[in-house]
Amino acid sequence: VIGAVTQGLGFALTEERVVDTRNGVVLNANLEEYKVPTVLDVPFIVHAPVDLPDSEANHTGAKGIGEPPLVPTAPAIANALFDAIGVRIRHAPLSRPRLLEALAEHPLPSQHSSLLLEGRYGEGAAIAVTPAPHAPKRAEDRKGQGGRV
């Protein structure tokens, strides 16, 4: 479960295959530029065991559960981002350039710009934009953005 959530984090935030469209060469076919999360990128993940053994599938009672947590992780992060800034980003990964592009189209209220300066030294991933505690009014947002949501 923890591994799958970690994979989901990478899928949501950093992992992207980059191809030069002129010649079809994959430009980041290495672990330096195809960025998977490091230990420091992964938060504490709560893993709640469910005591429901499957005695029919095998004699140990085990169930396969490795991959399913990968599925909802990226949508959950994308929803959290929407909750924070009121903008939907529909391409994974939710990268810094995409975030800035989305914010350029739908700027945050001006009082949030000061939040850019908060945060401690060394928080690499959070330097560009610190998510603002700005919960959009859901109904209004949906109306305002038409078919985007």
Add this chain to the structure above:
Amino acid sequence: MRPFEYMNPLTVDEAISLLGLNGHDYERGMRPLAGVHPLAGGTDLLTLMKADIAAPSHLVNIKRLSGLPKDIEETSQGLLLGALTTLTDIETHPVIQQRCPLLAQAAAVAATPQLRNMATLGGNLLQRPRCWYFRNHLLPCWLKGGTECPAHDGANRFHALFGGGPCYAVHPSDLAPALLALDAQVRLRGRGGTRTLPVAEFFSLPTVDRRHETEIKRDELVLSVLIPRSPEGTRSVYLKAMDRKVWAFALVAVAAAVRLDGRRVVDARLVLGGVAPIPWRASAAEHVLLGAKATDELFAGAAEAALSGVEPLRHNAYKGPLAQNLIRRALTTITQREVAGV
């Protein structure tokens, strides 16, 4: 990786006499880079060799040369850092942490602990760009002796905002912007003798005749780096924006050294990393800061000046606001106590 011979000279001059023999560089259209090369930590050279971007016939081990220092020494002129000093040594040295914190911080956010234990100061300054066109032996590129830069119209989100053309790769070093902000000097030794270059001249945009980011010659070794003593009261910081928390090259980095008299800025050096083929001094921002009162409005103005007139490529425009916010945060961080009362 292609076969090579390994040589173990005893002295600096013996090593220098071997360097550059049978060498040909990219400017002569030869690929991959060949000839006799020095080897210290090897953290960059070995990756170039594995990717077949460099294929030296001989590697000269310089790790055990008598006369090539690997420690940090206090001299009357300032701190003298040997070429073989590791990034870990720089990161953890108490005098560096106290006297030039931005350099310790820059070392601390570079690469990973394993790499920092191996990588040396000299090699860090001489490392080649991480541009994915340069590092891919299947793809021609200007820096490797080709006719044009494939990044200009290609996948260029990590590429240069400033100083681009003919090469748009960015300089990958974290130490280099910090050393430029500290006005450090690089001592080099070659067959022609010893010379000293300010970091500002050591790094130089590549040209048709020198497809390299530094002025070093093929027979020269970096001996040491001298950091002159900063005036009393200078504060400094190094901030680095990465795609993840560790083990990534800078999208944008800021090295800032500022001195205040009361709330007035009397000295300011701002250098950007990750935005140009060499560490890039933000002179326009420094001009805005000098003599003015340290306020958030001033820092915003300086950040704007640093990026004014920039013409981004198709995919790297995000580096503009990233750099501006990083500059503001750096200036706020180091002047915080003074600004608090405003």
